[in-house]
Amino acid sequence: WSYTAMRMTLSSTSLPPFLTNCITEDDWDIYSFHINSTVTGRYATTVIKSRVANRMNESKEIEFHVRIPKNAFISKFRMFIDGQVYDGTVKAKEQAQRQYTEAVSRGESAGLVSSVGRTLEEFKTSVTVAAHKKVTFELTYEELMTRTLGKYELLIHARPMQPVQDFKVDVHIHEKAGISFIDVKGGLSTKALANAITKTHADKQAWVHFYPTEDQQKTCDSCGEQGLNGDLVIVYDVNRISSLGDLKRSPGYFVHHFAPSELPRMPKNVVFVIDQSGSMHGKKIQQTRIALIHILNDLAEDDHFGLMTFDDNIFHWKRELVQATEENVKSAKSFARKIQDRGSTDINKAVLEGTKMLNAHHKESSASILILLTDGDPTSGVTNPERIQSNVRKAIADKFPLYCLGFGFDVNFNFLEKMSLQNNGVARRIYEDSDADLQLKGFYEEVANPLLLDVAMTYSGASNLTQTNFSMYYNGSEIVVAGQVTDNNSENFDSQVIAISANKRVRFSKTNASVEFTEVVSDDQIQRVWAYLTVKQLLQKEVVLSGPEKEAVQKEALELSLKYSFVTPLTSMVVTKPPGEETDVLDKPKEGKPQSSREMDLAPPVHPGLGLSVYPGHPRGHPVRYRLHHDPVVGLYVNGELDSNVKGGFNKIGIHFDNSHHVEVGPKLISVRIGQTTTHHSEQVIRRDKEIDVAAGDMRLVIIVHGQTGKELLWPVLRQQPSDNFGEGILGEWEKKKACFALLRPVAKFTVEEV
Template structure:
């Protein structure tokens, strides 16, 4: 069985061709592991090769896992087994999907797209290797290193989880301009392993070689039997003539690197627009305050700035921009320290107020020697004032009028990143996601540092005798960055290519000229024949995909078509293409997709469109802020105004602010009797608010199928909180969907001591039961597997019991490994995963721990072809199709249409328990039959 997975994690390169447990315990030996990266004038082509042997006496599944920058394009992948090489072929997504679906329908392969993280994609494939056989994996990806804060970075993560006989990381850098400095950092070059890194540096070349012996791999801090675990970070910059860039020509293509150093800093006017709505409650608002305080410490005195905070009301610290004098900065710090989360989210009014303040200030300036920018930070959709996204973008674009630059920072995973990115791009800025980790304040501060020192504005790059040129106009050039332009030289008679760069520094026009000859030996010595052409294609595809966000209709299709054709021509795996790996015999196909930032992926970073928030109400009888759970309806009244005014009353610590007659009792529960304690949830974008605005009746069981998106409600939900029935607890199940990037998920009720039929195959004589925990609401405490020959396996959080008749055998989870084989039943336990195989069915049982509590989770991994089983977790072959995307998403599932909402869920079927983005649908849309037919009441 072949499995491909692509996911986004961190800004780095990491290669992990292994299983999560130490593979030598399984007889799997990674005897050779090489990463070779060739960098030519910032363009890196990296090849990762892993050679693995199965030393066991039976077949084993071998995993190959690589992490690479999300802006990189995979251009080649191959597997070699028994002298036969299987190569990946890049195809249109639809064609690749058709081939993939054909294989999936036969049960021959599986594939999925997982998460979008900070700046990494995670590539994983697995293949079954026969006893005493070998397999070689080889992956190639390409990327343009981006200059940030004065340096380029190449980060390689090594975590093979076992000691490797032949381990080597080899990086070779060639720069025609000359290498100004180079440094190696990271965990792999600290302490004992620092002496293992061999760096050689000449005027224009550098080589970094890291090849630790087996003994050195064992002795590094925290390694031991698991081998290496750490980062190798290579940072460098090139020499830069004060008035020239670097212009290179090869094979009919050119690239121009432009980063002048002889430019004076331009003072700037900056308006910070900060979301302080209720959804910023807790750590988000704390990190925002922390970042702003650090940013204010670094604002130069000749800059002017303003602070705007907003929820449903826009508040300005000062009525106009002020100079960054010590007194003003100290007053601003006092204002920042008092920022508190309050009500709804009026993005339109807040941004327009920032634009107005900039216009008043710049119109009053006597000279045009400053750069003006706006920085918007928000974590949600607009829920107050103007809420239509297209209208907001149009309003902001018209107000700015290409005079200022807008940067949009989206805080968290449920922010509408696509909306923010598009609004930023329309106004010459960029969108950036701020990840809600412990370093969120540093992320905010780091972004500001990138735009803190403007040098040039309105930059134009001009060339003669060329075509198909990438972006040539730039609103701002900042210190420490670099402008890169590439194109096709169409004038065959042209011997020398000339570049003329114009821009403005402190309001005055400046001009730069660069030239390069076709026969420049210095160019040929430091680049390969295909380097510039592939760089041009890479940069063109990246920019076309970015431009596509701003277009619609025929223009959008034309841009997509051009990006698609280039992706196919240069074999790039992009959001428009997929790579298909086919084993000719048996047509066992795999598909590798590439997610897109801001588009659904899974795990911690996908762009979850607004609809449900992850916060939960305090002890609300199993009803979370998403309001999905109990199967009863509650009628609500909807007053037009909150009787207490906008501020309302605070809720319990760590929970959203409430409005109402008095704060809710956190020990009370929702009930469908007449109101006793009225409350109002202070999230105007709550789906529950929008649902009640239309119907006045909350159907908690089917809420996800009825939530409208475009309602502009000015009120909330009033409900009562008294004890709820035990059926209020729910279990959320993630359901991988054949042929789709985003899995489905659904909730089912879990009353006390209820046992679900997870899998029932009468023909095979197999029954799998799962009993939900007593205290918890999202896990299993006991699983039972029953076979037709009387062999049973009972698993709880302490023991694994095998029984047949009067014979019993007891295993413990504390054993590091255990194995059992008898007729049709086999067990293999490794660490916290128990593989149970019955005939052609394989079920993994995972033991998880949260806090001091342990719980179980079952995952059906393999099923025989043509099986007709039923059960709560037998729906793994369900597929869906998106039929409508606005104003809400409609999915066609098994021939029926249902409205879905973007949500998140923890995927407990994986040992790492990733948080994935999913389409939340009603359980009846994916589970055949009534739930009552899948439950068993056991004493």
């Protein structure tokens, strides 16, 4: 499409008549929505149950749409319809994908899970329910809680899509070690909802109940006509009575939580390697400067540090590590304030130089850490990812961890993740939001206080152990090991931990610690902890392997995923429905898959403009194309072709996102172009009878197909967008409660551009 522009300013009162036309469509009623989460021994099992009634005199398609934590594995999904139970079945991804492809080729829908923001994934399915009948949806997911900065956080997202008369969230936590504190945070814990939350804490158990009224669900900060849309975060920690930690054992399995706290902090040697290439322009470089200044302030005086920036060259603050004295920190902050974006990206040279600085500053009884921050692919020097990874691995040689922080979605996260895992570190995505500087600072705080090096955990009378060797243990974190018990005689089951503390080798064992073994936790529960942790670690291991080794690890992870009905990147859940209904397939997305991206080192492509109203004086009958939505931050552009003879919708919708994805939707034909490849079937576009779903990065559009004057027309609506939305345009949301295609959030001004 080519474009000629004419700009004009419109107020929301000058909308053409078709914008507020409603299509009569009856609604369905969610009369009960319960979330029940049980946490036992830091392992959470959460059940979301939604009961929905079709109050109308005709069959209706009813949707179940929830969000769950990214670290969780869905383990069960069922629907109860008219006395029948329909269970989802976990299958190998290839097998489920065939079923999915067959459904799409028949023009049927297929539901997929997709990433939503930083911490959530989304699950959506639908089913047709007969007149005056009910359906109950029940989804179960499981996750092992991760301790960060001295606390566990249980995240529950409430988004029922409408106010619900019977809405309840119940959380029960049982920790044999005892609960040291519990708190409730998140967007749903604001003043308006304070009296809807009750919290009870009694030694080893705690309960949190969240029962908002229908009125509260409409009027709170995270509420609206579609009810609640926000997080409830349960924050807690357990008592630490033993330096060896909390070891639970059942007849078949054990799990060991190791988190000693009363240890001296180790001095650290840290080098910050900061990308200042052209793609870091603007907000990214500003937030990096702010974060670095905060981080430098938090260095302890016995720490040693280095700071360097890079594009296609290296820029040293100092060429060797120096002590974090007040004077040196002040000088480093001055250097950080002057960081400017420029040039291309030579990651290989930068990381090797940081490694060289740390290797030259080896000190006994101190912990060395290398932190890389980048937002792009290597574009200068050595650019082959495998060669860079090989070079870095040889240079580091297991002497210290490498942490890679990938800024935004332009970065090749898979490359960073593999390089981190190869070097005993982790990769973390830093999201391009207003608090990116706090995300950077938060990550640093996690690794700011190393307490132990070279942690080795051994268990007699056990087999099939999860990871038992760790390069570092940080204050406020936790090491978890699980395995199978081969000798049920407790006298023969022994555990010990050997590590390096600030100035000596230390040993933690039953002889110098009081350890409680418990048979209270069921064998099934500890077994699932073992399975969850094993699958997670196998999936990580698979990232760094290749050839037969990679295949063997994948096979083991797949077998466990199928045995325990976990929806993982290797499996999918086939959502069984009544005869005649479309088959849905539930997938788990990978973190490395970009939700939105753009080539920042290149000039942004010219895209169609914002607009709505027909260009005044335009010849009737001539198709006119307008820009409906423009979000340069996430790289999303939505355009509509309008037939000026027919009011009530668009003939064609064009969607451009991720810099290479182009979707063109007509009432009868969908075309998807990814790069140079064109197809009529894609996981990102799901066709229903009168609705087309398009997943555009972390945005979701729904295109309604409706008829007027004997012709089918299209109407696009935004059903999901990030909270920090910088988009301009007139796309509102389709308000199901009123079943009306209307502009719900008009802007006072927007640009009209004719194509």
